[in-house]
Amino acid sequence: MKPKYITSRQIFVLVALTLSASAFAAGKHAGGHGHADEETAIGKPGVASKVTQTINVDMTDNMRYTPSSIQVKQGETVRFVVKNQGKVKHELSLGTQKELLEHLEQMKKFPDMEHDEPGKVTLSPGQQGEIVWQFTKTGTVNFACLMPGHYEAGMKGAIKVGKK
Template sequence: MSDKMRFEPASIQVKQGETVRFVVRNAGQIKHEMNLGTEKELLEHLEVMKKFPNMEHDEPNKVTIAPGQQGEIVWQFTKAGTVNFACLVPGHYEAGMKGKVQVSKK
């Protein structure tokens, strides 16, 4: 991730039951984060982040990353379908900092 407000790659394909270790590096000059969830969950949390923009995360599906640092999320994709990910620092999601994990059936 960088200050270009994009995840690279922005689309990932995995198989149901697969466990993935996301190693997320912030090559930018400002704080970013990665959140995994449904579109609804991400949009709900985005509203919370607008009220509390300096919120730090300690949940297994979220990581906040300072400039020049890296973080990890280890996640098992138990259901087929789409899992979204995004940076919910105010303004970043709106600028396009989001992506999708397509989970195919076993």
């Protein structure tokens, strides 16, 4: 057998894919949840000192969140204490349905993607993490686990944001 060599074009493609995946994972993609005070379609990152409510959310290997239906008021800043009770990695990502479905497609291509966005937390088995979020608009904010196969198995929920 002849040894196979990687061409410079293949190296270029690999580098481009790696850089685009890194930028996406760092939250630099279109439609992502911004950092600091940047408001999005679902609100904005909250300030810990302004938290008005703490909600505990458990993630399990039966591909469910407890609770999966949450109610908050417009303007409220909520601390979500998220715990992975399972034996596999799970995440909780806040977003519109459209954003979550777009991100789901990216996760299928890059399943080991790391997140550094204030509206997302990825946890290994037994880990606990937090999201602090201010809900600035009424309506529905969706959340889901976008690890490959988890969303499709039903790992999703909704936050109803009511008037003040």
